[in-house]
Amino acid sequence: MTDGAFLAIDWGTTNRRVYRIAADGTVEATVRTDRGILAMEPAGYADEVAAIRAEMGDLPILCAGMVGSNRGWAEVPYLPCPADIAGLANALHWVEPGRTAIVPGVAWHGTAHADVMRGEEVQVLGATLAGLTPATALLCQPGTHCKWAWMEDGRIDRFTTAMTGEIFSLVQRHSLLAAQMTGTVAAGDAFLRGVADAQGGDLLARLFGVRADFVTGRTPAGDEASYVSGLLIGTDVWARRPAEAPAIGLLADPVLGALYSAAIAAAGGRATLVDSHSAFIAGITHIWRHAA
Amino acid sequence: MTDGAFLAIDWGTTNRRVYRIAADGTVEATVRTDRGILAMEPAGYADEVAAIRAEMGDLPILCAGMVGSNRGWAEVPYLPCPADIAGLANALHWVEPGRTAIVPGVAWHGTAHADVMRGEEVQVLGATLAGLTPATALLCQPGTHCKWAWMEDGRIDRFTTAMTGEIFSLVQRHSLLAAQMTGTVAAGDAFLRGVADAQGGDLLARLFGVRADFVTGRTPAGDEASYVSGLLIGTDVWARRPAEAPAIGLLADPVLGALYSAAIAAAGGRATLVDSHSAFIAGITHIWRHAA
Numbered sequence: 001m002t003d004g005a006f007l008a009i010d011w012g013t014t015n016r017r018v019y020r021i022a023a024d025g026t027v028e029a030t031v032r033t034d035r036g037i038l039a040m041e042p043a044g045y046a047d048e049v050a051a052i053r054a055e056m057g058d059l060p061i062l063c064a065g066m067v068g069s070n071r072g073w074a075e076v077p078y079l080p081c082p083a084d085i086a087g088l089a090n091a092l093h094w095v096e097p098g099r100t101a102i103v104p105g106v107a108w109h110g111t112a113h114a115d116v117m118r119g120e121e122v123q124v125l126g127a128t129l130a131g132l133t134p135a136t137a138l139l140c141q142p143g144t145h146c147k148w149a150w151m152e153d154g155r156i157d158r159f160t161t162a163m164t165g166e167i168f169s170l171v172q173r174h175s176l177l178a179a180q181m182t183g184t185v186a187a188g189d190a191f192l193r194g195v196a197d198a199q200g201g202d203l204l205a206r207l208f209g210v211r212a213d214f215v216t217g218r219t220p221a222g223d224e225a226s227y228v229s230g231l232l233i234g235t236d237v238w239a240r241r242p243a244e245a246p247a248i249g250l251l252a253d254p255v256l257g258a259l260y261s262a263a264i265a266a267a268g269g270r271a272t273l274v275d276s277h278s279a280f281i282a283g284i285t286h287i288w289r290h291a292a
Numbered sequence: 293m294t295d296g297a298f299l300a301i302d303w304g305t306t307n308r309r310v311y312r313i314a315a316d317g318t319v320e321a322t323v324r325t326d327r328g329i330l331a332m333e334p335a336g337y338a339d340e341v342a343a344i345r346a347e348m349g350d351l352p353i354l355c356a357g358m359v360g361s362n363r364g365w366a367e368v369p370y371l372p373c374p375a376d377i378a379g380l381a382n383a384l385h386w387v388e389p390g391r392t393a394i395v396p397g398v399a400w401h402g403t404a405h406a407d408v409m410r411g412e413e414v415q416v417l418g419a420t421l422a423g424l425t426p427a428t429a430l431l432c433q434p435g436t437h438c439k440w441a442w443m444e445d446g447r448i449d450r451f452t453t454a455m456t457g458e459i460f461s462l463v464q465r466h467s468l469l470a471a472q473m474t475g476t477v478a479a480g481d482a483f484l485r486g487v488a489d490a491q492g493g494d495l496l497a498r499l500f501g502v503r504a505d506f507v508t509g510r511t512p513a514g515d516e517a518s519y520v521s522g523l524l525i526g527t528d529v530w531a532r533r534p535a536e537a538p539a540i541g542l543l544a545d546p547v548l549g550a551l552y553s554a555a556i557a558a559a560g561g562r563a564t565l566v567d568s569h570s571a572f573i574a575g576i577t578h579i580w581r582h583a584a
Contacts (some may be wrong), residue, residue, distance in 0.1 A: 004519045028474065028578060035340040042421060046439050078508070097375050107508055109508070109510075112489075113498075113504065113505060113510070114501070114502045114510045115500070115501065115504045116506055116508060119557045139485065145468075145500055155522050160497045160500075160506065161493075161497060161500040161501075162494075162496035162497040162499075162500060163467070163468070163496050163497075163499045163500045164496050166468060166495060167459075167463075167466060167467075169497070170462045170466050171459075171461070171462070171469060173466075173538045174462050174465075174466055175381050175455070175458060175459075175462060176437075176455070176458060181511060184476040197404075200531075201530075201531060202452075202454075202531040204438075204456050204524070204527055204531070205452045205453060205455075205456035205528075206405075207453040207454075207455045207459070208407070208437055208452075208455045209405045209406070209407065209453075212405065212406050212407045212408045212453065213405060213406055215406075215408050216370070216399055216401070216406040216408060218405070220400075232496070235495065235496055236496050236497075238493075239492075239493060239496070239497065241495040264456075
């Protein structure tokens with residue numbers, strides 16, 4: 001039942017990507033929309049999926065991402081770490097048996113804290129299975145909430161999430177520094193100064209320093225957004241000890257990929273860029289083939 | 293000219309306090325309003341000061357605080373560190389000679405960064421001169437922008453400012469965690485967990501952990517605001533190495549004073565609460581008596 005063509009849906013909070021995947025694993029069609037779960041009514045998923053089949057083909061569907069959260073179509077319990085493809089495939093939530101399923105998220109339960117992901121597990125496991133990264137590696141997915149997954153022999157051993165992108169956005173939009181942060185963020189000198197300053201562990205003072213350096217005329221205006229981005233990404237990256245990682249894979253778009261690559265290099269690590277769409281397709285296809 | 297009674301004004305961004313100080317140093321009257329500089333028009337200061345004299349007495353006036361900034365009455369250049377009372381008194385900006393003056397702010401120029409204060413210099417120097425804290429001490433003024441001043445032999449040797457209160461406010465009002473942060477902040481167990489977690493230097497991940505611990509049912513809901521306050525104040529406090537300070541004085545209201553005292557104690561230091569109004573009055577009186 002799960003060896004033929006199917007529709008794979010990466011259904012996140014604000015965006016959705018539907019891929020038609022042939023029996024041989026080829027991606028035959030891709031449709032991206034902004035119909036993320038925030039654009040959906042809880043009762044609207046059945047009709048939405050019918051519309052997707054009408055457009056993309058009357059095939060089985062496997063969804064992953066926030067669609068499996070309490071704000072999505074159905075709340076699917078998290079699979080605990082260590083998590084692998086077989087574990088996810090065995091824990092699918094079948095909305096309609098054999099026809100429509102949702103991939104569970106993954107939870108990590110540490111001594112002092114827990115962490116959760118929904119959707120990223122498909123990418124990081126797919127990156128490993130497709131050989132895009134080594135089976136033992138540190139994988140990073142930057143964004144509003146940056147995920148770092150420590151992969152061991154192809155499994156998600158543990159992971160942590162940092163509010164890096166969200167805090168940057170709050171500072172840029174609402175803080176005392178907002179008026180100074182209108183420039184484009186780039187991985188240049190100002191960004192690298194921020195990364196270096198982040199190593200001191202004094203983020204809150206270095207943020208005010210942006211204002212103080214401006215008031216005292218110490219730094220030229222214009223590159224504050226890059227500096228603050230460097231401070232925040234640097235704070236995130238240093239805490240992950242990238243110099244100790246056996247390998248680092250970066251599942252990111254070119255903009256965030258360039259920033260995180262530069263910060264990881266400054267912190268003594270070396271990251272390889274991985275195409276996150278290829279990783280997702282590899283992961284979801286493996287899950288589907290494993291499904292009972 | 294400066295040995296008689298005068299009016300001292302602590303004129304900040306959102307609030308203003310006017311004190312009538314007798315020739316013997318006694319505070320005869322205090323009036324607090326919300327007529328901070330944000331409530332003022334640039335051309336309105338002369339009339340405002342005339343109204344203050346009409347209400348409080350026709351006396352010389354000495355103002356300190358943001359009234360001396362580029363958004364205030366007149367932009368008064370910063371006095372560089374190390375800064376003391378005589379230096380401030382010699383650098384007063386006389387709006388009307390012998391009649392109305394503004395205390396300059398203080399700037400610190402480090403190798404890599406600078407910092408600035410306006411108004412806090414009167415308090416920290418006053419605390420020392422009045423014997424409220426030792427002449428060599430670390431003084432802390434918590435708030436939206438928390439000031440830490442290293443005093444050496446009664447001078448401001450250097451200082452740093454942390455955006456602690458502002459980041460707390462942004463997270464509480466605008467972040468993913470906002471809905472969880474409706475409780476009252478108190479210096480209890482949740483706050484101290486935050487302070488302890490801050491020592492790891494992974495603020496961005498610990499913030500997301502508030503969400504993850506909630507989603508996984510790990511921590512009871514209700515004390516997230518205290519925990520996040522502990523994380524941020526803890527991040528601020530650990531960076532100051534309070535265990536190494538010869539003495540720590542805390543110029544704070546009771547609420548912030550309790551939080552910072554608890555965080556400083558958890559980080560191996562010991563803070564003494566200092567009344568910030570007494571410190572201001574001592575400082576401004578000393579400046580006035582020193583004025584030429």
